[in-house]
């Protein structure tokens with residue numbers, strides 16, 4: 119779990135984009151930890167949301183993840 | 195089986211939970227309403243109110259007047275929110291452009307759905323709708339409410355939101371339209387802790403599951419749609435609230451092929467109640483329909499004189515598979531040919547009933563037109579047992595949720611993935627054999643692809659040897 123969280127944060131920090139789809143997170147994590155499955159990655163992403171390190175960004179129809187404090191930090 | 199809630203349910207009493215007095219709720223007269231003028235000039239909105247149909251503009255004006263007459267401290271967001279919304283809509287009509295900004299990081303803590311962020315981009319002209327977020331409330335199964343419950347929700351939304359609501363959104367939720375970011379957490383707290391009410395889904399999530407009225411009121415229901423909807427909603431809470439799908443995913447549950455929630459057209463995974471034994475026939479009742487004692491369709495078309503009921507014309511000849519006939523004064527059905535279209539049962543409900551060996555058909559991949567046009571779900575599993583706790587069904591769900599999130603592109607719905615990778619792939623994922631009915635037309639959607647191990651000699655076989663026996 120902790121290693122997955124680190125991989126997510128590392129990806130989020132070095133990514134050029136400020137928001138990414140879950141799919142992109144999953145691919146990035148699996149590059150570092152090839153045997154990581156989708157479910158634990160989702161759990162780790164949820165934990166990072168709860169720790170307020172990641173944020174959700176939603177248009178209403180689709181949802182992306184972002185690093186808190188990067189890109190859109192205001193709520194609009 | 196009697197229904198058992200997953201947690202103890204309080205009985206909500208409006209009298210104990212209400213925010214507004216009766217005087218506050220009924221705070222304007224019909225004369226005042228007639229005289230009402232919106233603070234913005236809204237000629238096109240006024241136009242929408244004309245004509246025979248009920249108009250949201252008329253409802254909005256009532257709500258605007260209601261808010262004008264409430265005391266300042268009885269609303270947590272601006273009283274003008276309804277009037278500003280109408281004003282901005284008028285501007286959009288004039289300019290042919292929307293002024294709502296899409297999306298943002300609003301939400302309630304820990305949830306990735308249920309709140310949809312919207313902002314006005316004309317905040318100086320319409321300050322009260324600077325934030326205009328939508329909240330989705332997960333409707334109870336089949337939308338059964340007590341009026342106490344509805345009143346509590348309405349009071350809460352009047353107090354902390356715009357008072358404007360939409361019952362219901364296409365997905366089924368109660369939609370509360372327009373509030374400010376600061377109000378989201380207090381509303382969520384109140385809904386969760388006092389009203390025992392969850393938010394619905396939005397974003398790349400499992401969306402709020404919805405079901406027909408089912409066994410609660412409908413004698414045709416082959417499955418307990420409400421129990422199933424409730425169970426899967428609770429069981430997949432995490433998928434509802436924590437987005438990790440490529441796009442939205444919808445479950446809908448119809449108790450029979452009449453499809454009152456139109457699951458076949460509106461859900462990525464459609465559940466439709468069905469039966470595998472024979473249609474039950476009461477021959478005496480058939481005679482009573484023929485003799486005119488019972489009105490066909492339970493009298494639904496009695497408003498006009500259609501002449502004497504003619505079973506040949508109205509039932510037998512309309513059977514899509516032509517599997518019905520009369521023999522020695524008895525109605526006969528070749529049940530092996532029946533496609534469960536429900537027509538005969540709908541026409542003669544007292545004579546015909548679905549069979550008793552009931553279960554569910556599962557279909558995949560419907561969606562509204564986004565990338566490639568609208569699409570109906572594909573009948574993939576014709577029959578499955580359907581009893582709580584629905585382990586067999588959850589297994590199917592999870593096979594799909596291993597495949598689609600892994601292989602689906604961002605913003606690709608399940609139906610589009612099935613189109614892209616083929617029905618054969620879907621069948622492989624589910625581990626089920628193909629059926630001839632899955633071929634819509636030869637060549638356009640072949641469902642069988644040869645695998646090398648199935649071909650004598652494999653891909654490397656000697657074509658010249660084959661041609662020596664088959665000249666062209």
Ligand code: HEM
Nearest residue numbers: 628629630631632633634635636637638639640641642643
């Ligand atoms: C048990 C016997 C047969 C079976 C199970 C069978 C099955 C099929 C299937 C599944 C297709 C669609 C293939 C696709 O998706 O492209 C097909 C197409 C076709 N079959 Fe048969 N077939 C049978 C016998 C025959 C016979 C005896 C003939 C002709 C004498 C025939 C002529 C054709 C033709 C011309 C097509 C192509 C139709 C088109 O492309 O529009 N089939 N058959």
Ligand code: HEM
Nearest residue numbers: 632633634635636637638639640641642643644664665666
């Ligand atoms: C003057 C006589 C005929 C004409 C003008 C004619 C014309 C056509 C045309 C335009 C097509 C469609 C081709 C395509 O869309 O790719 C076709 C397909 C076909 N025809 Fe004919 N045809 C004739 C006679 C016959 C006969 C006598 C047979 C059988 C003994 C036959 C069997 C077929 C079959 C099986 C196909 C489907 C081929 C496939 O699916 O690939 N046709 N024909």
Ligand code: SF4
Nearest residue numbers: 406412415449450454
């Ligand atoms: S879908 Fe069938 S079971 Fe459900 S309410 Fe409609 S007719 Fe009744």
Ligand code: SF4
Nearest residue numbers: 513532533535536538
């Ligand atoms: S349900 Fe439809 S297909 Fe079946 S016997 Fe009745 S009319 Fe025919």
